[in-house]
Amino acid sequence: MRLIAQGAEAKIFEAEFGEVFGADLLKEKVIVKHRVRKRYRIPEIDIKLRKERTVREARILHRAKDFGVNCPHVYEVNLRDMTIVMEFIEGARLKELLERLPMEERLELCREVGRQIGRLHRAGIVHGDLTTSNMILRERRVYLIDFGLADFDSTLEARGVDLHLLKRAMESTHYKWFEEGFEAVLEGYAEILGEEERRAIEEKIEEIESRGRYRERSWVG
Known part of the structure; x- marks a missing residue:
């Protein structure tokens, strides 16, 4: 995986589908968005906030797709690592x-x-x-x-x-x-x-x- 952007809330990585899901033959690019831990927050609150925001973003993308918006497909939501794996939009x-x-x-x-x-x-x-x-x-x-x-x-x-x-x-x-x-x-x-x-x-x-x-x-x- 290659880090391509970092904001206040998350790190954005570019990866290949096979790297994430263990299918070596699949070379399709994906985006992995990882919501990072905030050390200044109480751990329980930090986990709760990151989980809520990860789930909300995935739900938003699903709903937007349902209404015909061109946006990335969500492939996986991992609430243990607080990551979303989504389609890489190349253009x-x-x-x-x-x-x-x-x-x-x-x-x-x-x-x-x-x-x-x-x-x-x-x-x-x-x-x-x-x-x-x-x-x-x-x-x-x-x-x-x-x-x-x-x-x-x-x-x-x-x-x-x-x-x-x-x-x-x-x-x-x-x-x-x-x-x-x-x-x-x-x-x-x-x-x-x-x-x-x-x-x-x-x-x-x-x-x-x-x-x-x-x-x-x-x-x-």
């Missing part, structure tokens, strides 16, 4: 890919991003870390990855925050064209959830942004 990250494409193709990919988020929200799930770094194009299909911060939450507030975070991420990463790109995301979102839901989510995003501006003004004052 181009949208963060880099979008900058290389003609505008028309960029916007069509953004619409597909919106469709995927619409399906995710229809399943009652928020991703929690929607950025183009967590989206991969594989065989002309957009996949959402890294569900470590995802949760079951169908409220308009939670969905608004999810899309607000994507808007902010696009503004930072794709600042030259993010307004057109995010508009295309909302178009794709409406294809799944309808125009009424799009209007509601746009109003919620504006409300969230106005709260941020108010806090900034209060801080300056």
